[in-house]
Amino acid sequence: MAQEENKNQHTPHKKLKLGVFGFGCVGQGLYHVLNETHGIKAEIKKICVKNRDKKRILDSAIFTYDKNDILTDNEINVIVELIDDANAAFEIVKTALQNGKHVVTANKRMIAEHLPEIYALQQKHNRSVLYEGSVCGSIPILRNLEEYYDNDLITSIEGIFNGSTNYILTKIFEERKSYTEALKGAQDLGFAESDPSLDVKGFDPKFKLTIAIAHTFGVFLKPEQVINIGIQKIAATDLKYARENNYAIKLVARAYKKNGKVFALVAPQFIPTDHMLASVRNEYNAVLVEGAFAEKQVFIGKGAGSYPTGSAVLSDISALTYDYRYEYKKYAQGEGLPFSNEATVDVVVSFPKGSLLSPKDFETFKGGYQGNDYQFMTGTVKLEKLKIWNEWDDVSIILAPELNLNPVEETKKELLFA
Ligand SMILES: NC(=O)c1ccc[n+]([C@@H]2O[C@H](COP(=O)([O-])OP(=O)(O)OC[C@H]3O[C@@H](n4cnc5c(N)ncnc54)[C@H](OP(=O)(O)O)[C@@H]3O)[C@@H](O)[C@H]2O)c1
Incomplete structure (x- = not known):
């Protein structure tokens, strides 16, 4: 009897009709992950793609090439944006919110470049935009920053935020592969961005760091405020120096709160082989959060790839079935910390x-x-x-x-x- 009463107190989870944009690496990953997950009340109604001549693994009836087929469909209540074009993605997200739809996206560049507008649009239209898959693939870092760490005084967030470069550096160090060979491997496995210079020059981890900073310190930055140094200029002499000194090289994104200001940087670093980041290999990512009271905690998981990213997107879809929204708690707490490169x-x-x-x-x-x-x-x-x-x-x-x-x-x- 008591059990029956408890059951009745639960809010019934909503049934979601999804309109998906993009059916590439992550879009197809989501499709498979959704199909394999029983009990989630979500169903794909339409998928919008770009290229009419591409062979697809699904029946052509599910595809459209006109974004309005999805954006104006009243039955579709959630837009899942998984395309590789940040400008087109922002237009899709804006229209979706204006049309009363919730959004799930994995597009870090789009979120990083437009976060203040996306925040304002969510408030204005009372709709949610969730983007866990945009920061470190399968690692559930944003919801942890929002929920678990909402009262802690976080002093730093840092780690390996890019799967492709970590894969490339691992192959160069462990298998002595050339940079070009290792990059090709990352591309073949679907880890690399469509434009791989975004990965190797450190832009992709910078976009993720910009998003993480908003949820860690409540500061909305423009990505160009953060200095990013990539791995593309690492020379044979650097590798020799690393090997001789028992170091790995990792591309590390970091943000600190010091003296009442926020500092951030993305750059490669020599890492002693007994440091916990040194054991994070291939497409794995790691996020180290340090709080005044909790001290250091580390999250490790696959940072790229079809299924790992698809699973983070699915988790956001699932969160929408119980009306989850980011509250941007640190921003709302209004510390308004300045950002500095000094x-x-x-x-x-x-x-x-x-x-x-x-x-x-x-x-x-x-x-x-x-x-x-x-x-x-x-x-x-x-x-x-x-x-x-x-x-x-x-x-x-x-x-x-x-x-x-x-x-x-x-x-x-x-x-x-x-
Ligand atoms: N790959 C990863 O491991 C990973 C991890 C985390 C986040 N992400 C992010 O997830 C997003 C998708 O990445 P991906 O690797 O799946 O890319 P992808 O494999 O290159 O696929 C891109 C898809 O977007 C479609 N598309 C491009 N422009 C479009 C437009 N204007 N309208 C409709 N469809 C359009 C393409 O259509 P066609 O099929 O017709 O070409 C394709 O299906 C990106 O924002 C990326 O940064 C990727």
Whole structure:
């Protein structure tokens, strides 16, 4: 009897009719994951794709090439946006919300570039946009930041936020594959973005970091505010240096709250092989959250691929059956922290002999080494200086293993008392 009463108190889960945009790697992953998952009250009514000549694994009747077939269909109450074009995706999401539909998307670039507008549109139209699949694939980080960590004072979030580059670096280190071979492998397995320079130049992890910062610190940034250094300039001499010193190289995205400001950076880093990030291999991602009271916690899972990303998208669809919405709690708490690039970090730079770098470029120069053709320099550098070096084709920048990101005022104070 008591059980019966309890049962009646549950809100019945809604039945969802889905209109899907995109049937590529993630779209097909979602299709399979949804088919294999029993008990979820959601059904795909139509799928909008672009190319009329492509062979499809489903009957042609489910496909359309006209977005309005989905966006104006009153029976469809959820739009699942899984296309690889951020501008077209934003138009789809905007119209969907205006037409009273909820949205699930995995499009990190679109979310990162338009988050303040998407936040406002959700409030205005009283509809939800969920995007767990956009940050670190299958790792449930956004809902944890929203729900579990809603009262904790998080001081940092960092980790491996890009599956393709982690796959490439793993293959280069463990199987001594060339960069081109390893990239081809990532593309064949569906981890790489349609434009792989977004991965290897560090833009993709920056988009994810921008989104994570909104849910961690309540700060809406433009992605271009964050400096991103990729892996495309890592030289054979860097790999040799890493092997000789027992380091892995990982592309690390990080954001810290220090001195009442938020700092962020995406850059490759030498990682000692006993560090927990060193064991995160292939397309796996890791997110390390540090809170004032909970201290360090780590999430590891597949950061890319058809089924892992499809499963994160499915989890968002499932959350909509019980009317879940992000509350943007940290933003609502209104701390309004400023963002700053006024900080220094410890780096190792390598470059062909005769390049323009000099020890004077460093705040603190720690040492250098000259080989036959190459030179290394290590020391503490301002982030703004790294941004300039990043534009130079032959300068490879890798953060030192013991990374110290210090706000500039703090560095000066330390020097005064040194
Ligand atoms: N791949 C991953 O591991 C992964 C992980 C996390 C997030 N994501 C994100 O998920 C999204 C999809 O990635 P994906 O790897 O699945 O891409 P994909 O394999 O290249 O597939 C893209 C799909 O979008 C369709 N499309 C492109 N422009 C369209 C438009 N204007 N209208 C309708 N359909 C359009 C394409 O149609 P056609 O089939 O006709 O070409 C294709 O079906 C991207 O935002 C990506 O950043 C991907």
